[in-house]
Amino acid sequence: MKSYEEILAELINLIRPMVPNANELSPDMELVDNLGLDSMKVMNLLQEIEDQFDVSIPLNVLPDVRTVGDLAHKIHQILERE
Amino acid sequence: MNLFDKFKPLLAARAELSDIGVDPFNVKVEKILSPTEAIVNGHRVILAGTNNYLGLTFHPECIAAAENALREQGCGTTGSRMANGNYADHLALEREFAEFYDKPFAMVFSTGYLANLAILSTVPGADDVILIDSDSHASIYDGCRMSSAEVIRFRHNDVDDLAKRLRRLKDRASRTLIVVEGIYSMLGDVAPLKEMAAVKQEFGACLMVDEAHSLGVLGETGRGVAQAENVEDQVDFIVGTFSKSLGSIGGYCVSHHPELEILRYAARPYIFTASSSPSLIASTRVALRLLQEGSGLREKLWNNAHRFYEGLKKLGCQLGPRVSPVIPIMLGESRQESIAIWHDLLQNGAYVNLVMPPASPDTRCMLRCSMSAAHSPEQLDALLEIFARVLSARGMENRVS
Numbered sequence: 001m002k003s004y005e006e007i008l009a010e011l012i013n014l015i016r017p018m019v020p021n022a023n024e025l026s027p028d029m030e031l032v033d034n035l036g037l038d039s040m041k042v043m044n045l046l047q048e049i050e051d052q053f054d055v056s057i058p059l060n061v062l063p064d065v066r067t068v069g070d071l072a073h074k075i076h077q078i079l080e081r082e
Numbered sequence: 083m084n085l086f087d088k089f090k091p092l093l094a095a096r097a098e099l100s101d102i103g104v105d106p107f108n109v110k111v112e113k114i115l116s117p118t119e120a121i122v123n124g125h126r127v128i129l130a131g132t133n134n135y136l137g138l139t140f141h142p143e144c145i146a147a148a149e150n151a152l153r154e155q156g157c158g159t160t161g162s163r164m165a166n167g168n169y170a171d172h173l174a175l176e177r178e179f180a181e182f183y184d185k186p187f188a189m190v191f192s193t194g195y196l197a198n199l200a201i202l203s204t205v206p207g208a209d210d211v212i213l214i215d216s217d218s219h220a221s222i223y224d225g226c227r228m229s230s231a232e233v234i235r236f237r238h239n240d241v242d243d244l245a246k247r248l249r250r251l252k253d254r255a256s257r258t259l260i261v262v263e264g265i266y267s268m269l270g271d272v273a274p275l276k277e278m279a280a281v282k283q284e285f286g287a288c289l290m291v292d293e294a295h296s297l298g299v300l301g302e303t304g305r306g307v308a309q310a311e312n313v314e315d316q317v318d319f320i321v322g323t324f325s326k327s328l329g330s331i332g333g334y335c336v337s338h339h340p341e342l343e344i345l346r347y348a349a350r351p352y353i354f355t356a357s358s359s360p361s362l363i364a365s366t367r368v369a370l371r372l373l374q375e376g377s378g379l380r381e382k383l384w385n386n387a388h389r390f391y392e393g394l395k396k397l398g399c400q401l402g403p404r405v406s407p408v409i410p411i412m413l414g415e416s417r418q419e420s421i422a423i424w425h426d427l428l429q430n431g432a433y434v435n436l437v438m439p440p441a442s443p444d445t446r447c448m449l450r451c452s453m454s455a456a457h458s459p460e461q462l463d464a465l466l467e468i469f470a471r472v473l474s475a476r477g478m479e480n481r482v483s
Contacts, residue, residue: 040440043216047237056247059226059233082250 001079007053008072014048015068027069035068055079102418104425106436116140117329117456122433128461130390130451131435133267135407136298136379137456138329138372144365151364159357164346167357175367179334182374183305183320187342189335190363192355194294194323195221197333200349201290201319202261203228205341211258213247213287215239215273217266217443222292228350231259238266238443241277248285255285259318262289264296264307268450269443270408272300272307279313290319298327298373299407304380328369330362382455383407386462390453393466397473410437411449419476420447426472432465 002010012025019025019035031037037045046057049071055078065071099105112121117137118129138144151171161167172190180188191197202225206212210231214222217238226233237243248255260282262273275291282289293306301309306322308314318339324332335342345352358366372379384407391405400412413420417438424436427449435450442448 038440040445043235047216054250056234056250059235 002053002076004072004076007075007079008069010052011049011068011072011075014052015045018045025068027067027072029068030066031068031071032066049075053079055082098417099421102421104421106421106424109428109433118454118458118461120433123428125428125431127428127431127433128457128465129433130453130457130465131433132452132454133295133326134329134454134456135295135327135383135452136329136369136373136376137454138327138369141329141369141372143372144329144368147368148361148365151360155360157361158359161356162353163357164353169357169360169363171360171363171367172357175363175370176334178367178370179336182303182370183314183336185320185336185338187337187340189342189345189352190358191333191335191352192358193331194321194325194333195224196351196355197321197323197335198222198292199225199228199351200345201321201335202226202259203351204345204349205319206231206257206259209254209257211251211254212261213244213258214261215263217263217268218261219263219267219292219294222261222263239271239274241274241281244278245281245284248281248287251285255287258285258287260287260289262291264291264293264300265406265408267295267408268437268441268448269402269410270295270406271403272296272406275307275311275313275317279311279316283316288318289316290321291317293320293322294326295408297322298376299380299383304373304376324362324366324369327373328366330366330369332358332362332366376455379455383453386453386455386457389459390451390457390462390465393462394451394469397466397470399469399473407453409451409453411451413447413449415445415447417447420449423472423476424449426476427468430468430472432468432472 008027015025018041022035029035031042050057053075061074065074109122114120117134117139120127120129159167159169176188176190180186191200198221202212206229208230212226212229212231212233214235215238216235234247236247251258262278265272279289291308296306298304300307308317308320319335319337321335324330387405387407391401391409394401394411402410420436427434437450438447439445
């Protein structure tokens with residue numbers, strides 16, 4: 001079972017190519033407001049995350065996800081539940 | 083921050099259209115002349131961007147039935163199916179849908195959108211799962227938002243991804259409703275339903291198919307993709323609309339599950355809206371009969387689809403993955419250039435739908451063309467001639483491929 005920190009590190013590696021102009025990525029950065037990901041990019045990112053971590057992320061959790069850290073927490077929770 | 087700040091990006095996008103002087107998303111149909119012709123924004127055009135697959139909107143028998151119902155039963159019912167709006171003809175249409183599909187249970191809704199909201203918001207509840215194709219129509223996404231079930235997407239038309247996600251659900255796979263469409267409205271591609279039905283059986287899940295764009299188009303008697311793939315027995319809910327092949331407005335669901343009937347007491351999108359007007363129900367009943375008798379109409383539709391698809395291919399257009407009555411032409415990423423092409427087509431006498439991200443499947447814009455059984459060969463040739471002229475004037479001929 002991966003730790004939150006491991007998940008966060010992998011997540012940042014997945015997001016980095018999508019935001020070439022961003023500086024160092026941190027957990028408190030907002031996916032939409034700080035990183036400028038539009039809804040399509042977020043959905044594409046989710047598919048990549050699902051493959052990488054072998055999980056399905058329910059759409060219902062998305063309203064609670066604003067930051068990179070929120071997303072890492074959700075993935076951690078889902079993996080824990082499984 | 084105020085209540086309206088969130089609209090700023092949308093207002094900016096609209097202002098961009100207004101700067102160009104053309105708004106493809108707010109056209110005015112000044113006069114509808116026939117199923118295939120209209121005056122749009124001052125131009126007389128051939129309609130190749132509707133959902134009038136069988137061309138029944140002006141059928142004399144449909145119009146006569148609607149006129150008759152209008153005179154005998156009035157303009158509207160002023161009430162819900164649950165209260166005073168449940169007329170004998172609504173029930174007759176439900177019986178006719180059940181007979182048409184050879185299923186014991188059928189429900190009619192005021193729109194196709196509401197049919198999806200009703201099933202998805204009511205059948206899967208808390209602790210259940212809805213597994214939807216990622217290219218699903220907005221009515222499916224909105225139904226999911228109204229449901230307390232967990233909602234998971236799988237990759238468009240990807241049977242392996244569907245199976246993978248069911249496997250991850252473990253015990254919960256048997257409490258899962260898989261939702262797919264027959265023909266997808268943007269690319270005209272079709273769900274691989276035989277394989278999907280097999281996966282559904284393997285995991286003990288339920289399957290719902292939205293045949294909105296495939297009713298009257300696919301299957302031996304026009305029942306849709308489930309009939310074409312010979313898997314109707316394995317589909318738990320078939321949903322559809324009257325607003326495409328049947329040429330009116332409304333929605334339906336048929337099922338072999340007796341629980342469908344209880345939705346009349348539980349589904350809010352059925353209960354808390356007025357029932358369809360008598361004239362709509364009357365014309366739909368006739369259209370459903372014509373659809374059943376109409377293998378000739380389906381043949382004509384498919385001949386037109388092949389003729390138009392081949393014609394566009396010769397022009398060098400990049401088209402969808404297969405011949406279908408919905409024919410997408412992929413354009414570039416430039417919105418401005420795509421709007422200009424769409425506008426040129428309109429000015430030259432062809433109306434098609436312009437689709438831009440995020441409504442298009444990727445970052446490119448596209449033109450959505452749709453065929454009707456009512457298009458004549460001469461109209462299709464005229465459309466192809468307009469496309470050739472516009473695309474070559476824009477330097478697009480043989481470049482869009």
